[in-house]
Amino acid sequence: MTHQDTIVAMATPAGAGAIAVLRLSGPDAISIASTIFFPVSGKNISEQKTHTVHLGTIKNDERIIDEVLATIFKNPNSYTGEDVVEISCHGSIFIQQEILQLCLQKGCRMAQAGEFTLRAFLNGKMDLSQAEAVADLIASDSAASHQLAIQQMRGGFSSEIKQLREELLNFASLIELELDFAEEDVEFANRDEFQKLISRITQVLKRLLDSFATGNVLKNGIPVAIVGEPNVGKSTLLNALLNEERAIVSDIAGTTRDSIEDEIIIGGISFRFIDTAGIRETDDIIEGLGIQKTFQKIEQAQVVIYLFDAQKFGLQDSKFTVEIQTIKNKYPLKNLLIVANKVDQLSKEALEQLKQTLSTITGSFHLSLSAKTGQGVEELQNTLLNFVNTGALRNNETIVTNSRHYDAMLKALDEITRVQKGMDQDLSGDLLAIDIRQALHYFGEITGEISNDELLGNIFANFCIGK
Structure with missing residues (x-):
């Protein structure tokens, strides 16, 4: 999957309705839209401000397909972080397909499942756990599952994980620095403060892991x-x-x-x-x-x-x-x-x-x-x-609902427990650093700071096409 081209898909469900929304995203989204959309104002949409809506017609050469509204979002101030155009047309299936085929003819390609949200993640508009919450929000069918998805999408869960990872990373850096001065027997990382941090991380992880039982049934x-x-x-x-x-x-x-x-x-x-x-x-x-x-x-x-x-x-x-x-x-x-x-x-x-x-x-x-x-x-x-x-849920506490996050936190807790045992046994910094790096790795997997194509493919394959 290349992320340098311009993609297009219907953002509304298949079938006829009052209106339908078609979304383009990519470097050529606005220029491609300007070749098929003709505003009643006569002004070129590529010259208009971001977050503006324009009335006009979609034409294939001289043949009018529909009268539509085109909304312009210029990078980086869009959902994907790229140039985005959303075309709101009448909900006829024929009209939807005509506009979609026209965009493909002009140089777009069909978006794959979840590709708009994937681009938002890759462009730093949200982290991976927030991106997964988008799918949960779309799938929510009760007030509880909706509230859980909203909390996660707004970053409540990922902010806790990021803070823990950042604090652990600071200590890891100091321990790694000690290794460079091993012959001088210098201690940069305060072991008492590090002990407090490990205890706090353990408590937070256990609380989040315990919340999964509740989160799973509520979701x-x-x-x-x-x-x-x-x-x-x-x-x-x-x-x-x-x-x-x-x-x-x-x-x-x-x-x-x-x-x-x-x-x-x-x-x-x-x-x-x-x-x-x-x-x-x-x-x-x-x-x-x-x-x-x-x-x-x-x-x-x-x-x-x-x-x-x-x-x-x-x-x-x-x-x-x-x-x-x-x-x-x-x-x-x-x-x-x-x-x-x-x-x-x-x-x-x-x-x-x-x-x-x-x-x-x-x-x-x-x-x-x-x-x-x-x-x-x-x-x-x-x-x-x-x-x-x-x-x-009533107290807006962080609740884990995602089995991938649960698995990563279990592994992180296991590594933190190893660090704790190592400190109890007064192990050297180089041995502690090995388990700390592994814990950091699992924290990073949750938010997407550490990811790979296979992981991203598995996550975004569960999204609908237009999201």
């Missing part, structure tokens, strides 16, 4: 498995949560033979609900496979809702206790929420008795509802929100 959604015996209302509850008939509901036991998944946003957080096959002994091979998959989904879930029929509780409370204990023993770290369904069929006295009994035998958080009438569904949603640690 990708929180998986919630709805489990229980057949005919307790799991599919009805899923439909009530989604407010649509997503799952087939029937009085016939074993209707759900495969897991059904869908997402909803609750309080700005994305939850991915999984309606599973009812847990029971069965001779039906297909239903048996569905039950096996139920346990796989419990394994993947962060929250498990165990749903049971409140009407039949008195008949099966011993079996119920065994099933609850089995889930607790097998998945001790999972949030378990025990929910009594069909409580609309109970008297007030029976409902109170049920609640007292549940408190005695479960030892877990529980609540009651009617999936059919909607009673208690809102309380369930609020309870699910309480399982999510959003304190860091």
Whole structure:
């Protein structure tokens, strides 16, 4: 991929719409645009100021293709750091393709996935972690994932990493300087101050690594498995949560033979609900496979809702206790929420008795509802929100969401730990310098101060074409 030519792509999604935006970027972006765009003012756009919008027509020779607005951004004050022209035309697919082909004929080439943002990174408009946040921002589908992407794109995460790297680099330079004066036995790097720095870097890295668990679920959604015996209302509850008939509901036991998944946003957080096959002994091979998959989904879930029929509780409370204990023993770290369904069929006295009994035998958080009438569904949603640690998000703390960053920080922490052990053992500066350089390398990988074509290719391949 060469970055010296001028690229073009649609910046808006494929398909017809009210308007469409086509973007050119590169050294010849304005001159190429001036050969096809003719402003009503009659002035050449190459002579106009940056960040100005001009009304005119796009022509192929004398044939008018469309009346458009052309916005001029001159380097370095543009998204990519290059000359950029954005053409806003009518959203006809035919018009979009006509203008695009015309730009290609005049000397542009088609942009590759993420190439506009890649050029922004290469031209110093943003670091690599901020560039990755652009893709996350485009993909955000909840308030939480949007806020995380905005924080990272504005440089909150990368500024912490850069500061740590800069301080470590200063000490590394002093230690390297000591090596040049080894015969004089001179110490330039204050070991007490260096010890404090290593301790602080360790604390910061551990805090950021711990935040990944929260960041990952806030970014990708929180998986919630709805489990229980057949005919307790799991599919009805899923439909009530989604407010649509997503799952087939029937009085016939074993209707759900495969897991059904869908997402909803609750309080700005994305939850991915999984309606599973009812847990029971069965001779039906297909239903048996569905039950096996139920346990796989419990394994993947962060929250498990165990749903049971409140009407039949008195008949099966011993079996119920065994099933609850089995889930607790097998998945001790999972949030378990025990929910009594069909409580609309109970008297007030029976409902109170049920609640007292549940408190005695479960030892877990529980609540009651009617999936059919909607009673208690809102309380369930609020309870699910309480399982999510959003304190860091509310306080605008740095939260790691990217697995590449997580991996690089793990490796950096390992190297910092080696440095700490070396200092404890009073190792010489040349041995400490080896591990320090490795730690600096992993810090640099996060922000892009150290990168290679393969790394950049992997990252920007996940972008859309026009970004």
